[in-house]
Amino acid sequence: MGTVFSFDVRGGDPDAVRAALDEAVAELHRVDEVYSTYRENSQISRLARGELTVEECDPEVADVLELAAEAERVSDGWFSRRYAGRLDPTGIVKGWAAERAADTLMAAGAAGVSVNGGGDVQMAGMPGPGRPWRVGIADPLRPGGLAAVISAAGVDRLAVATSGTAERGAHIVDPRTGRSAVTDLVAVTVVGPSLTWVDCWATAAFAMGSRAGLTWLESLPEVEALLITAGDEVRCTDGLAARLG
Amino acid sequence: MHALRKSRPLRRIVLASAATVSGLVLLLSLKPHTAPALAVGTPAPTSSSSSAAGSGGTSGTTGSRTVTGDSVDTRWGPVQVRITIQDGKLTEVTAVTYPTENRRDQEISSYAIPQLRREALAAQSANIDTVSGATYTSTGYRQSLQSALDSVGL
Numbered sequence: 001m002g003t004v005f006s007f008d009v010r011g012g013d014p015d016a017v018r019a020a021l022d023e024a025v026a027e028l029h030r031v032d033e034v035y036s037t038y039r040e041n042s043q044i045s046r047l048a049r050g051e052l053t054v055e056e057c058d059p060e061v062a063d064v065l066e067l068a069a070e071a072e073r074v075s076d077g078w079f080s081r082r083y084a085g086r087l088d089p090t091g092i093v094k095g096w097a098a099e100r101a102a103d104t105l106m107a108a109g110a111a112g113v114s115v116n117g118g119g120d121v122q123m124a125g126m127p128g129p130g131r132p133w134r135v136g137i138a139d140p141l142r143p144g145g146l147a148a149v150i151s152a153a154g155v156d157r158l159a160v161a162t163s164g165t166a167e168r169g170a171h172i173v174d175p176r177t178g179r180s181a182v183t184d185l186v187a188v189t190v191v192g193p194s195l196t197w198v199d200c201w202a203t204a205a206f207a208m209g210s211r212a213g214l215t216w217l218e219s220l221p222e223v224e225a226l227l228i229t230a231g232d233e234v235r236c237t238d239g240l241a242a243r244l245g
Numbered sequence: 246m247h248a249l250r251k252s253r254p255l256r257r258i259v260l261a262s263a264a265t266v267s268g269l270v271l272l273l274s275l276k277p278h279t280a281p282a283l284a285v286g287t288p289a290p291t292s293s294s295s296s297a298a299g300s301g302g303t304s305g306t307t308g309s310r311t312v313t314g315d316s317v318d319t320r321w322g323p324v325q326v327r328i329t330i331q332d333g334k335l336t337e338v339t340a341v342t343y344p345t346e347n348r349r350d351q352e353i354s355s356y357a358i359p360q361l362r363r364e365a366l367a368a369q370s371a372n373i374d375t376v377s378g379a380t381y382t383s384t385g386y387r388q389s390l391q392s393a394l395d396s397v398g399l
Binding site for chain 1: 372373374375376377378
């Protein structure tokens with residue numbers, strides 16, 4: 001996946017948590033081997049070349065492809081499981097894998113876990129007694145600064161995903177036409193219970209642009225969002241205020 | 246190896262808040278390896294954070310000090326970090342050595358280094374656990390940061 005995962009695990013039996021962490025890490029490496037489009041021999045690469053059928057892949061590959069198809073449907077094609085015409089579900093795999101890693105640690109008895117996969121975060125439980133997880137949203141226009149802080153107060157699971165670019169007016173590929181398009185956004189942060197989905201929604205809304213993106217995000221249940229335009233305007237869904245820490 | 250030793254709770258708390266790394270796994274590397282420094286199962290509650298900071302009392306927590314961490318070899322080349330501590334707080338993180346051998350190294354370093362700095366500084370200043378954004382990090386950076394923190398007794 002060409003990215004970095006960091007784990008912040010609190011509480012639980014140290015041996016059990018350590019074993020679960022080893023398992024989660026091994027699983028991330030396995031996921032990379034199966035899904036990487038950079039590896040010629042990954043199952044996804046072989047599937048894309050027609051050398052394997054979905055049935056011949058790991059059973060989970062079919063599940064992941066179905067999740068990606070669902071994301072494509074919900075986003076009206078703005079999230080795509082293809083890149084340049086080739087099967088490429090990596091847009092959903094990172095969030096899905098990080099969410100699953102967090103689940104593995106919670107199932108082992110951790111009191112709280114935060115898994116950050118390349119800037120997208122799945123949290124569960126609490127980092128300390130009476131203290132919720134807090135996630136800073138990097139300000140894309142002010143290096144070193146934060147645009148907002150999101151708190152997981154009151155919920156057991158929260159995920160925060162940010163899609164963006166360091167460049168203003170970045171060129172993106174409209175997945176529906178395959179043509180180049182220009183978004184007026186520099187960053188979209190989406191907040192919800194599941195990283196698998198909020199990661200996809202951030203990707204899709206970023207491509208939609210601020211107007212269509214905000215309208216669409218408002219229509220999704222259990223999802224709040226913060227959008228920052230190249231002109232440094234900040235737009236939020238109506239319910240985001242309740243999540244600001 | 247500058248592990249997060251249990252005998253130094255203050256340093257662990259500072260590092261946890263500064264770099265949000267209780268454990269870290271580098272997937273840029275293609276072969277599986279275990280994370281070198283894991284503080285699993287040793288939570289650092291907020292309440293003890295302030296009391297530990299108050300009783301820390303190590304020299305170097307007042308005034309401004311600049312310390313350079315160990316040079317840490319990574320598979321892409323050496324990484325070395327310099328930090329500035331002002332009144333016991335991390336105020337600056339600079340990568341003095343980082344991989345630049347080829348274009349891909351330069352490309353990764355050009356976005357990774359500023360974002361690592363941002364994450365280290367922002368996490369400490371805003372009492373947050375982690376940062377969402379296009380964030381990348383590296384084991385070499387973290388190890389050198391840890392060695393710099395070690396040498397100022399944080």
